[in-house]
Amino acid sequence: xxxxxxxxxxxxxxxxxxxxxxxxxxxxxxxxxxxxxxxxxxxxxxxxxxxxxxxxxxxxxxxxxxxxxxxxxxxxxxxxxxxxxxxxxxxxxxxxxxxxxxxxxxxxxxxxxxxxxxxxxxxxxxxxxxx
Amino acid sequence: xxxxxxxxxxxxxxxxxxxxxxxxxxxxxxxxxxxxxxxxxxxxxxxxxxxxxxxxxxxxxxxxxxxxxxxxxxxxxxxxxxxxxxxxxxxxxxxxxxxxxxxxxxxxxxxxxxxxxxxxxxxxxxxxxxx
Amino acid sequence: xxxxxxxxxxxxxxxxxxxxxxxxxxxxxxxxxxxxxxxxxxxxxxxxxxxxxxxxxxxxxxxxxxxxxxxxxxxxxxxxxxxxxxxxxxxxxxxxxxxxxxxxxxxxxxxxxxxxxxxxxxxxxxxxxxx
Amino acid sequence: xxxxxxxxxxxxxxxxxxxxxxxxxxxxxxxxxxxxxxxxxxxxxxxxxxxxxxxxxxxxxxxxxxxxxxxxxxxxxxxxxxxxxxxxxxxxxxxxxxxxxxxxxxxxxxxxxxxxxxxxxxxxxxxxxxx
Amino acid sequence: xxxxxxxxxxxxxxxxxxxxxxxxxxxxxxxxxxxxxxxxxxxxxxxxxxxxxxxxxxxxxxxxxxxxxxxxxxxxxxxxxxxxxxxxxxxxxxxxxxxxxxxxxxxxxxxxxxxxxxxxxxxxxxxxxxx
Amino acid sequence: xxxxxxxxxxxxxxxxxxxxxxxxxxxxxxxxxxxxxxxxxxxxxxxxxxxxxxxxxxxxxxxxxxxxxxxxxxxxxxxxxxxxxxxxxxxxxxxxxxxxxxxxxxxxxxxxxxxxxxxxxxxxxxxxxxx
Numbered sequence: 001x002x003x004x005x006x007x008x009x010x011x012x013x014x015x016x017x018x019x020x021x022x023x024x025x026x027x028x029x030x031x032x033x034x035x036x037x038x039x040x041x042x043x044x045x046x047x048x049x050x051x052x053x054x055x056x057x058x059x060x061x062x063x064x065x066x067x068x069x070x071x072x073x074x075x076x077x078x079x080x081x082x083x084x085x086x087x088x089x090x091x092x093x094x095x096x097x098x099x100x101x102x103x104x105x106x107x108x109x110x111x112x113x114x115x116x117x118x119x120x121x122x123x124x125x126x127x128x129x130x131x
Numbered sequence: 132x133x134x135x136x137x138x139x140x141x142x143x144x145x146x147x148x149x150x151x152x153x154x155x156x157x158x159x160x161x162x163x164x165x166x167x168x169x170x171x172x173x174x175x176x177x178x179x180x181x182x183x184x185x186x187x188x189x190x191x192x193x194x195x196x197x198x199x200x201x202x203x204x205x206x207x208x209x210x211x212x213x214x215x216x217x218x219x220x221x222x223x224x225x226x227x228x229x230x231x232x233x234x235x236x237x238x239x240x241x242x243x244x245x246x247x248x249x250x251x252x253x254x255x256x257x258x259x260x261x262x
Numbered sequence: 263x264x265x266x267x268x269x270x271x272x273x274x275x276x277x278x279x280x281x282x283x284x285x286x287x288x289x290x291x292x293x294x295x296x297x298x299x300x301x302x303x304x305x306x307x308x309x310x311x312x313x314x315x316x317x318x319x320x321x322x323x324x325x326x327x328x329x330x331x332x333x334x335x336x337x338x339x340x341x342x343x344x345x346x347x348x349x350x351x352x353x354x355x356x357x358x359x360x361x362x363x364x365x366x367x368x369x370x371x372x373x374x375x376x377x378x379x380x381x382x383x384x385x386x387x388x389x390x391x392x393x
Numbered sequence: 394x395x396x397x398x399x400x401x402x403x404x405x406x407x408x409x410x411x412x413x414x415x416x417x418x419x420x421x422x423x424x425x426x427x428x429x430x431x432x433x434x435x436x437x438x439x440x441x442x443x444x445x446x447x448x449x450x451x452x453x454x455x456x457x458x459x460x461x462x463x464x465x466x467x468x469x470x471x472x473x474x475x476x477x478x479x480x481x482x483x484x485x486x487x488x489x490x491x492x493x494x495x496x497x498x499x500x501x502x503x504x505x506x507x508x509x510x511x512x513x514x515x516x517x518x519x520x521x522x523x524x
Numbered sequence: 525x526x527x528x529x530x531x532x533x534x535x536x537x538x539x540x541x542x543x544x545x546x547x548x549x550x551x552x553x554x555x556x557x558x559x560x561x562x563x564x565x566x567x568x569x570x571x572x573x574x575x576x577x578x579x580x581x582x583x584x585x586x587x588x589x590x591x592x593x594x595x596x597x598x599x600x601x602x603x604x605x606x607x608x609x610x611x612x613x614x615x616x617x618x619x620x621x622x623x624x625x626x627x628x629x630x631x632x633x634x635x636x637x638x639x640x641x642x643x644x645x646x647x648x649x650x651x652x653x654x655x
Numbered sequence: 656x657x658x659x660x661x662x663x664x665x666x667x668x669x670x671x672x673x674x675x676x677x678x679x680x681x682x683x684x685x686x687x688x689x690x691x692x693x694x695x696x697x698x699x700x701x702x703x704x705x706x707x708x709x710x711x712x713x714x715x716x717x718x719x720x721x722x723x724x725x726x727x728x729x730x731x732x733x734x735x736x737x738x739x740x741x742x743x744x745x746x747x748x749x750x751x752x753x754x755x756x757x758x759x760x761x762x763x764x765x766x767x768x769x770x771x772x773x774x775x776x777x778x779x780x781x782x783x784x785x786x
Contacts, residue, residue: 001523002253003350004363031259035245038252042364045371048445049245055437056241061230066197067238073201074242074378076775077208079341079603082249083242084777085260088527099192101528102566105775107198109569109768110187111205111214114166114180116598116767118213120731120760121169122133122739128162129216130394132654134743135756173757175579176764183572205771207382210472210734215384219396232397233435236382240375240438247374247467251338251367253346261525263785264515265612266625293521297507300514304626306710307633311507314703318503323492328459329500335463336504336640339470341603344511345504347522361454369460372449373467373476376428376442380475383431384395390424391478392656469644472734477646481658494659495697498644502700505640506633509729513600513629515608526777555783559769562776573769580765585754590721591762594728598766601732606773607766609784623716631722634711635729635738638690638704642737645693646657652686653740 006037016040019050026054033086065094069104076108137168146174150181157185164217196225200235207239268299277305281312288316295348327356331366338370399430409433412443419447426479458487462497469501530561540564543574550578557610589618593628600632661692671695674705681709688741720749724759731763 009017009032020032020040039046057067068091075083088101096104140148140163151163151171170177188198199222206214219232227235271279271294282294282302301308319329330353337345350363358366402410402425413425413433432439450460461484468476484494533541533556544556544564563570581591592615599607612625620628664672664687675687675695694701712722723746730738743756751759 001347001518002255003347003523004252004360006254033257033260034254035249035252038254039248041360042367044448045248045364045368048448049248049371052441052445053241053245055441056234056237060234061228062200062234062238066200067234069193069197069201070204070235070238071242072775073204074208074239075246076771077205078243078246078250079774080246080249081774081777082254082256083246084775085256085525085527087242088775089260097192098528098565102569103187103191103193103198104201105566105772106187106569107193107201108205108771108775109573110184111202111218112209112771113764113768114184115206115209115211115214116731116763117170117176117180117760118166118211119209119734119736120727120739120743120763121135121166122736123137123165123169123213124133125213125216125394126164129164129220130396132649132740134654134740135753172753173760176757176761179576179579180764183576186568186572203382207378210381212381212384215382216394216396219382229397229434233438236379236435237438239378239382240442243378244371244375247338247370248367250341250343251334251346251350251370253343256525261527263609263780264517265609265785266514266622268516295519295522296516297511297514300516301510303622304629307510307626307630310707310710311510311633314707315503315507317699317703318496318499322496323490324462324496324500328462329496331455331459331463332466332497332500333504335466336470336501337508339467340505340508340512342508342511344516344518345508347518349504351522359454365449365453365455365460366463368449369455369463370467372446373464373480374471376446377468377471377473377476379432379438379442380428380473381471383397383428385399385427385431385475386395387475387478387656388426391426391482392658465644469640472643474643474646477644478656478658481644491659491696495700498641498697499700501640501644502637502704506637509600509632509636510629512603512605513596513608513612513632515605526779528776530778557781557784558778559773559776562778563772569772573772577765577769580758580761584758585752586724586758586762590724591758593717593721594724594759594762595766597725597728598732598763599770601729602767602770602774604770604773606778606780607770609780611766613784621716627711627715627717627722628725630711631717631725632729634708635726635742636733638708639730639733639735639738641694641700641704642690642735643733645659645690647661647689647693647737648657649737649740650688653688653744 002038004038004041006034007040008037012040013043015043016046019043019046023050035082035086065091065096068094069096069100072104073108077112133169135169135172137165138171143171144174147171147177150174150177154181166213166217196222196227199225200227200231203235204239208243264300266300266303268296269302274302275305278302278308281305281308285312297344297348327353327358330356331358331362334366335370339374395431397431397434399427400433405433406436408436409439412436412439416443428475428479458484458489461487462489462493465497466501470505526562528562528565530558531564536564537567539567540570543567543570547574559606559610589615589620592618593620593624596628597632601636657693659693659696661689662695667695668698670698671701674698674701678705690737690741720746720751723749724751724755727759728763732767
């Protein structure tokens, strides 16, 4: 259960509905997922998040699939169940193969363990890493 | 300051020194960074970590630079200062441009904020993400 | 499912039941929520937590609603689902309006993203912040 | 040491310098703190962050000091040293007294411990919290 | 719902099934828990994780029950629901009494709150702790 | 640098000094470490933390060294540098050998990586773990 009701199109304010419509148009789907329907209680936050997300995830020096893999990695490290599900699904939709998924998880697992070891040992940063 | 002394080659046990030598050979450098010198107090952990790291970070379905970007992302989310420095340096050495670095940080920032929003709202996972 | 059974009044020890009764009296309700029923397996922890909670959340230099907002923020950052639900409900009961809720979430989202950016960039603290 | 050089005004691009100037004008100070100088390598991220920060932290249903307290709480939970320093300083500048600071820390400490307990016990959410 | 199907014995590849069989033999049970069935999509990760887990959790300078308590503590701090459940169950199977469970939770709660306080106060490390 | 000055005995209030004196008496040392000197700005928090810490860390169903190992594990997972240093030092003072330290770190590393894998895979909890 969410901490606020998920707003249907009928319940959403006009500015929120405009974002819903833009999501539909840009993603070429009728479906608006739960995250946006929960955010719709605050149209300013909804709009700011949607606008920035499009800029950040657009093709650039990194391709959109790589960006999704990074998004999944952060979501796992932050323990966000919803985000792990939604961005794993998005990565698959953008071409993530089972082999890529396996390697993504292996890197996340490796990093998680060496992060813990470096923190437990309080390893000082080598000068050459900050040159 | 680390919680254990960083072991020099002379102080390390034979099994630990063998890992140091393998690091030098595989990386084609004389330099062994602090993480391994701190881990050397436990040669079994040192060896297991080094062996698995090579397997995980090798070219595969994902290329090594993409894997470094994912490593940085996890390290940031886990707040590991040493790891952020060492893997940002590694990513640069593997070809991360300033543009890629900027985009990596933008995705990490975006994910961090939507992770927080989805958790605060306790958004239920859409059925289609788990189909 | 909890990792221990939730204790009913009949199952709880006398010291635990005394805390249940105090919760009912102080909160003027018959309802004792699941957190306390799970903690009741360790009456010393139950009592220490309940006593300290009352001191910490009492009116002081900060008013109780502000304290609840801070509580929600920490619970979100720590990814505690139960705590997000219970303290969001408590904040509403203490007067949090939808507008306040929206602003609370916006600050949490903003902080989450700048926390990540500052960590990724390993920004050194300005001298003036520690003067 | 940061992972990128902190840009001086002379080193920053024109769009980044424009943000620096806006920070100076809005905050009525000559000082631009390190966070912005590190972010300046990516003028789009710099500008997006600064613009959204002003909207989020402006007076609204919550006053700016309360927002700073929430910001500190999230920064502590995320373990961001830079952010703890900068937002504690900002809270003091906006009127946080030592008593308020003490109460803020007490709530953060209380939430941190009950978050851990609820997670360790995997307490199921009470129906009434999601009604 | 997992992000990948849990593989039955029939669906698992030969190398993955070999790990399942080894789990059954070493644990003297017919049951293979969900974690391994999800990991089975990547037999290399499955095998590496299972092999290392046995080495790490074997009796040594610390006994297996103490190791399980530490495992639970890390899982709580990382907010991993599955891991809290599975390792709490494992600790009980290895002899954790209700008294030990209560004390484990009290230490986790205490550490969580002093971790937050030390981070909020940015307490500098005493020289004597690093001597 | 801390976010508040560390209080000397002369600067501390009478109730805070009384806690300092109790720390000295119970620990049979003249030294009061920085954590308590920073907490001393809020004598109620100082006293509550010190009192509860003694109860929690006293011998019980778990011995004090095991409790310190758990404390270190939580501190690592929460990324608290001060706490990692102070509780690693405390564990050594209570008899942690280098072998125990190595095994502690191996368990923390193992748990960190399986926590990440279980979260990334969103593995559903097996019924038998909650029976």
